[in-house]
Amino acid sequence: MKKFLWKRAVASAISLICLIILVFFLSRLTGDPTDLFLPETATQEARDNYRRVHGLDQPLVSQFFRYVTDLVQLNFGESVRRAEPAIDPVLRGFAWTLQLATVTMALVTLAAITLGSLAAFHVGGFFDRVATFFSLMGASAPDFWIAIIAIVVFSVGLGWLPTSGTGSVWHWIMPVAVLFIRPFGLILQVVRGSMITALNSAYVKTARAKGVENRPIIFVHALRNALLPVITVIGDQTAAILNGAVIVETIFGFPGVGKLMIDSILQRDxxxxxxxxxxxAFAIFILNIMIDLLYAVLDPRIRY
Structure with a gap:
């Protein structure tokens, strides 16, 4: 298992290094932040001084090696917009995004595994058809469209929910609901397909022949063996929320790291x-390691 985890860690580290190089140079293509923070009437001396203070007067390669050196020391530099260490607003925003992702995926996992298992047990029946229909609709619906419709209906039309902010439980309902729909549809379908295979296995037929009740058969015997592909999708969808809740956070004014990144790109910070x-990226790296550990717990073949 150690060899397996080591290979996955090395592969993730290589991806992380490539990401650092790519993002650093692509971010510089957005232009010179001096043009945003100084008025058009600013003198050339003031512009040169601003660039010197923020290290923008150095060649691009020199800026990159300076950044890598600081990164090794866990120093991300200063925010040119907020006059504070760059890591501070990022940690504040990531804390909000992590809470949003945790609440959403906890609800998604519980609902998708329960309903997907029941749909597989009643395959071809009315419940299975209804669950499949709504899950496919959810997996196909774009987040931004659902978010806009939710605001129009529940905020503007009915006045039930606030449009933005995080001040109360009511502020969380629409962001969580919008982020819930797509991963719920995808995970339910994976659970259903995996559970259909598991329920048709020989050990399940043996358990039924011995008179074991339906609930232990579904949630004890079959579910454990059907979880490996489900865990993969759960991990992917959690990473997608951590890395891609930008649209939902922007529409609902949620102060997460996704919205912070959009604002920082516009401000060239x-x-x-x-x-x-x-x-x-580091959070997703840790998430992948945790998923690999779950694989080893659920499947003894990985441990050996």
Whole structure:
């Protein structure tokens, strides 16, 4: 198992290094932040001084090696917009995104595994057809469209829910609901397909022949052996929320790391952009390691 985890860790580290190089140079293509923060009437001396203070007067390669050196020391530099260490707003934003992802995926996992298992047990029946229909609709619906419709109906039309903010439980309902729909549809379908295979296995038929009740057959005997592909999809969808809840956070004014990255790109706050990407990438790296450990727990073949 150690060899398996080591290979996965090395592969993730290589991806992380490539991401650092790519994002650093692509972020510089957005232009010079001096043009945003100084008025058009600013003197050339003021512009040169601004670039010197923020290290923008150095060649691009020199800036990159300086950034890598600071990164090794866990120093992400200063935010040119907020006059504070770049890591501070990133950690604040990531804490919000992590809470949003945790709540959403906890609800998604519980609902998808329960309903997907029941749909597989009643395959071809009315419940199975209804669950499949709504899950396919959810998996196909774009997040931005659902978010806009939700605001129009529940905020503007009915006045039941606030459109933005995080001040109360009511502020969380629409962001969580919108992020819930797509992963729920995808995971339910994977659970259903995997459970159909498991329920048709010889050991399940043997358990039924011995008179074991339906609930232990579904949630004890079959589910454990059907979980490997489900865990993969759950991990992918969790990473997608951590890395891609930008649209939902922007529409609902949610102060997560996704919205922070969009704001930082528009403001050309390079250090915050790079810090946000590094923190998110590292979180996904840890998530992948945790998924690999779950594989080893559920499947003895991986441990050996």
């Amino acid at each position: 390079f250090n915050v952009i790079l810090a946000a990407i590094m923190v998110t």
